[in-house]
Amino acid sequence: MLQALRTLPAPVTGDQLARNTGVSVRSVYRDIETLRAGGADIGGERGFGFTLIDDGSLRPRTFSRIEIEALTLGLAQVRKMGDSALAAAADAVLAKVAATLPSTGQQHVLHAVSRVHRFGDQASQDLADRVDMDLIRQGCWREEELEIMYTDRDGAVTHRAIWPLAIVYLDRMLVVLARCCLREDFRIFRFERISVVTATGNNFRPRRAALLRTYLALLDEESKRQ
Incomplete structure (x- = not known):
């Protein structure tokens, strides 16, 4: 409920809160009173909508204006x-940060001067949404082996078992750094060449951090030689 009040344009009606949170309007009004009793300063009333004035659940934060610019720029990226x-998580983070700022800081968030524009953004987002990004992220977080169908540079399609180590956002390209079980070596897999991703249930815990450090060191050495 608090997150809905942070992110939806104020004032937020009971119907909007009900749709956003998946509860009845009656529950919305009851929860509003519970939040108020818990320390959240929520203005408004039934029939007029509600505005989150002071979020009692989050401790106040103090950022300089340049720090706010850095936050908004990074999350925009x-x-x-x-x-x-x-992208939705970035919006939620910014809303939570803004909710902890005094009114002046909130205005700085709204009127940040730093902007992000990248040519081909939509193509990159379409690619990210086509591949099961969440499954790959979960594989990295859980240190879980994945199986993928991968098309190499020559057009040959192979079935690979990989240990995903990190997702890397390059300019106009999205890749996953991994340990390839087929080649028994480190490999970079381009997302546009991955057609299917499935979790095997096999884990390689707790080796991810050490493997990633080793791979990054190898990549660094290779870049220095070029």
């Missing part, structure tokens, strides 16, 4: 480059 789930 995530919205542009990430899949729909990551």
